[in-house]
Amino acid sequence: MNFFLIFLTGFLIHLIVSMELNSISPIAPFLANYFNIADSSVIRLGLGFSLVGLFVPLLGVWADKYGKKKYISFSLIIYIIGTLISGFAKTPLVFAFGRTFIGLGYFSLNASVISYISDFVPFEKRGKAAGIIRIAFGVAILVSPLYATYIVNTFNNIKGIYIPFAIIALICLTLLTRLPESKKSNNQNISFKDVLEILKNPVGLKLLIIQFLSITSPYIFFSYLGVYLNNDFNLSQLQIGYIYTILGCGTVIGVTLCTFISDKIGKEKFTKIFFTLMVITIIPIAYVKSIPAFTIIATLYAIGIDGGWSAFQAICTEAFPEKRTTFMTLLSFTNALMIILFSIFGPFLYVLKGYKLILTISSISSSLALLLFFNVTKKR
Structure with a gap:
């Protein structure tokens, strides 16, 4: 079996x-000007992106029953369509429409790739596997701000951002033809009722709530970070890109530590340590008044959230082995639900009390995620 090709494609x-x-948050000021909308409304361009994520568990059931490779191929095709629509969009409505297709691809692929790989990697080594794939996220955070800001500053459009995504997705679709199909569920009667059974399971429900709370914290933190840095510190678009890139280094460090340490010390212990780091660094950020101090503390926060979340995801892959993709898509469902809620209420919250309120909500959600994770693992 060609593990290198499997991991390369997943990566x-x-x-x-x-x-x-x-790429969206760092260029939020550009998108606001490009589409002639308010800064605080840029987040609403992702409403369709997140709405489709609510239906991903239905596809997860299909993937467990008929094969994850087929599901990944379908998701890539949808993703390619979305990138082409958004890339050539001239109005915010068309851009948001394209990102609806991208959203379906995003939530499906996020869940199915790790689920697919988990079928070939034992749980004892799955922290490393999740870390390797998660490094892609770290690299993305590292390079996408500079990539996106460079494209819009140089070409004054978004085609240059999206066309390369479509090309690489097409390459991945080709690579998939050389990969094996993963294990299908032994229960061929698997249906949407299995989703309800997972939701009724106390451990499964708590893991989903932890997912919701832990992902809420970084999402709302980063969503308005570009606008905050522009308005409160008067940073240019390029300077904002540099800040995002520095924080991306924190993400890379976090997921790299997960890759090489979480399996050795235990994924639960690793998650507790790094979620704790997440909590103790997010709380003081609202009171920092200098860019250097803000950047240092925010980088530590990125290490905590991305290191801990990578190990947490590896734990979740073994929660329901026979319904792995179904459960992983339920995790994506919680992501989508969180994005929808914040896309609707986020602009009002930002206008009401600014970034300080956003950071307060982020602090509360991360603290609750940590407490609940201690609760769900105390008897294990």
Whole structure:
């Protein structure tokens, strides 16, 4: 079995979907001007992106029953369509429409790639496997701000951002033809009822709530970071890109530590340590008044959240082995639900009390995620 090709394909898929997602916030001021909308409304361009994520568990059931490779191929095709629509969009409505297709691809691929790889990697080594794939996310955070800001500053359009994503997705689709199909569920009667059974399971439900809370913290933190740095510190678009890139270094460090340490000390212990780092660094950020101090603390926060979340994801792959993709798509469902809620209420919250309120919500959600994770693992 060609493990290198499996991981290469999974890495590239995670890289492009993560780069697209992390390209939006750094160029939020540009998008506001490009589409002639308010800064605080840029986040609403992703409402369709997240809405389709609510239906991903239905596709996850299909993947467990008929094969994850087929599901990944379908998701890549949808993703390619979305990147082409958004890349050539001239109005915010068309751009948002294209990102609806991108969203379906994003949530499907995020769940199915790690689920697919987990069928070939034992749980004892899955922290390393999750870390390797998650490094793609770290690289995306590292390079996408500079990539996106360079493209818009040089060409004054978004085609240059999206066309390369479509090309790489097409390459991944080709590579998939050389990969084996993963294990299908032994239960061929698997259906949407299995989703409800997972939701009724106390451990499964708690893991989903932890996912919701832990992903809420960084999402709302980064969503308005570009606008905050522009308005409160008067940083240019390029300077904002540099800040995002520095924080991306924190993500790379976090996921790299997960790759090489989490399996050795235990994924649960690793998650607790790094989620704790996430909490103790997010709380003081709202009171920092200098860019150097802000950058240092925010980088430590990135190490904590991305290191801990990578190990947490590896834990989740073994929660329901026979319904792995179904459960992983439920995790994506919680991501989508969180994005929808914040896309709707985020602009009002930002206008109401600014970035300080956003950071307060981020602090509360990360603290609750840590407490609940201690609760769900105390008897294990």
